[in-house]
Amino acid sequence: MTYDDNSLRTSHERERLYEVLKEFDTLLLGTFEQTGAEPSLRARPMHVAHLEPDCTLYFITRDPSEKLDEALSTRRGHVFGQSSKQFVSMHGEVNLSVDRERIRALWKKSYEVWLNGPEDPHAVMVVFKPRDAELWDIAGAKGLRFLFESARALVTGEKPPRHDEELHERVSLNAPTRHG
Secondary structure, eight states: OOHHHHHHHHHHHHHHHHHHTTSEEEEEEEEEEOOOSSEEEEEEEEEEEEOOTOOOOOEEEEOOOOHHHHHHHEEEEEEEOSSEEEEEEEEEEEEEEOOHHHHHHHHGGGGGTTTSSSSSSTTTEEEEEEEEEEEOOOOHHHHHHHHHHHHHHHOOOOOOOOHHHHEEEEEEEOOOOOOO
């Protein structure tokens, strides 16, 4: 495979990830809390305020908060999503934005449970830029075949053929990561 072919593959994978992410209104944002000698992964449900075509995610939240302290201490995070037929896990960079114009543009009435409108000085955005992702997808024809073979296995007692390569994908988005 040539470099150009690899770039096209990465673009196709990014588009595929974007299509899956569009299905999620809420994702789990994982940050690392210090609980002794080693950090521990902690995940919280977050409403997706916006999804960019490059798969960057925006979440509106309150500052100060433990999740922001944890996220900004390492600038690393994870995002997880699960629906009945699709699953996603991503690792990437976490940043904070206080872009008031963008917050106003993305504002939803439901955020007023925690904040006093888009002008609230505590309203901030968590920006998650994925570096890599894993997808499991049992939707569509592949999923139907998987479900049929699984049902047959339950009836016959014979294990179904493995379809990991069809149902599971690893996506490298080649996003730069900053530490510090």
